[in-house]
Amino acid sequence: MQLESLGDYVWGADGPGSTALFEFQGLDAGTYNISVFEGRTSDGNGQFGKIWVGSPGDEPEEENTGDFAGGSATLTSLQIGDRDSLFYRHQEDDIGGTSGLIIKLTARDDPIRLGIANQVESLEFDWDSEAGRLYSLLSSSDLAADPSLWESVNVPGSMAVGDTFQIAANPPTNVATIARPTDSTRFYRLSLLPDPPIFGDDFENGTGEWVAGAGPGDSGSSTWELGAPESGPGNANSGEAAWGTNLAGEYGNGSRTFLRSPQIDLTDVERASLEFYYFLDADDGEGGQVSILDANGDPLRAQLLIFPGESSTNEWRRLRIPLPAEALGQTVVIEFEFLSDDNDANGDGWYIDDVVVE
Ligand SMILES: [Ca+2]
Ligand SMILES: [Ca+2]
Numbered sequence: 001m002q003l004e005s006l007g008d009y010v011w012g013a014d015g016p017g018s019t020a021l022f023e024f025q026g027l028d029a030g031t032y033n034i035s036v037f038e039g040r041t042s043d044g045n046g047q048f049g050k051i052w053v054g055s056p057g058d059e060p061e062e063e064n065t066g067d068f069a070g071g072s073a074t075l076t077s078l079q080i081g082d083r084d085s086l087f088y089r090h091q092e093d094d095i096g097g098t099s100g101l102i103i104k105l106t107a108r109d110d111p112i113r114l115g116i117a118n119q120v121e122s123l124e125f126d127w128d129s130e131a132g133r134l135y136s137l138l139s140s141s142d143l144a145a146d147p148s149l150w151e152s153v154n155v156p157g158s159m160a161v162g163d164t165f166q167i168a169a170n171p172p173t174n175v176a177t178i179a180r181p182t183d184s185t186r187f188y189r190l191s192l193l194p195d196p197p198i199f200g201d202d203f204e205n206g207t208g209e210w211v212a213g214a215g216p217g218d219s220g221s222s223t224w225e226l227g228a229p230e231s232g233p234g235n236a237n238s239g240e241a242a243w244g245t246n247l248a249g250e251y252g253n254g255s256r257t258f259l260r261s262p263q264i265d266l267t268d269v270e271r272a273s274l275e276f277y278y279f280l281d282a283d284d285g286e287g288g289q290v291s292i293l294d295a296n297g298d299p300l301r302a303q304l305l306i307f308p309g310e311s312s313t314n315e316w317r318r319l320r321i322p323l324p325a326e327a328l329g330q331t332v333v334i335e336f337e338f339l340s341d342d343n344d345a346n347g348d349g350w351y352i353d354d355v356v357v358e
């Protein structure tokens, strides 16, 4: 998915110096060859990009594809772990472009070793586990059945989340014992579950510890409200509820109104991304901004993101951005602030839903 656009890409053009960053999530762990190519055959000024693995902060300083004008470039033997993303940053130079990317898995990482001991009355499983990870033991009487149809086994000590019994890691080796099933043949596999988000709120369960308030000079003409939007997008991005600067009707003049998240503990976190959905309809010179605050409400990173008004997004948009280094290793608060001027040309405002830090 597209992660961000810089320079002219924000405005839909593609002038020299513009960049566009793409993130590919959820790739199977293994070794990869990554190829990028340009379909156009005549490109007099070369074509370059950056390809890397890990997180946005691992971006190389310089291009690393080499010149692939009129052809292609391939980076070989990239190791992608199960927590890694693959990134491609396109570097625009006004002539040519990127026609595509080929992501080729050349060797899948070895699966986790799962041992099973038959104890007559019970079955004892053991596997090598990694700190902080979550596992699920899956079972089926049909080896050929689609893995998504295998049932999650209720292992003693596991935690039910939906239909999945999550087993916390107990490194270096997890041991789980279950009563031996009565059927004559049964198959088991171990699933490594994705890391749960550090923080997430779809706003379907009330205000919680979110705080709506006003900054210095606010006129009081608009406030952040939680509920079903009647103006703007006309609906929440998920479920029934979202936050909006006036859920029914336009915002007023002179707004400086903020919405602050609960405290989010990033004490032991080395990298994290912020994701949320937004709808914005504001006049020129007005709009929203996102800042990262510390636990006392002081800015760690003011104006991490700025959303200038001018026209309406017309739909909910997803945004995902890595949290800056200043925000890591401590407890933070995310602030969404909406600002309007004293000009009567106003819009439906800013709406926020589905905030996730992971
Ligand atoms: Ca070029
Ligand atoms: Ca919602």
Ligand SMILES: [Ca+2]
Pocket: 253, 283, 286, 340, 341, 342, 343, 344, 345, 346
């Ligand atoms: Ca205005």
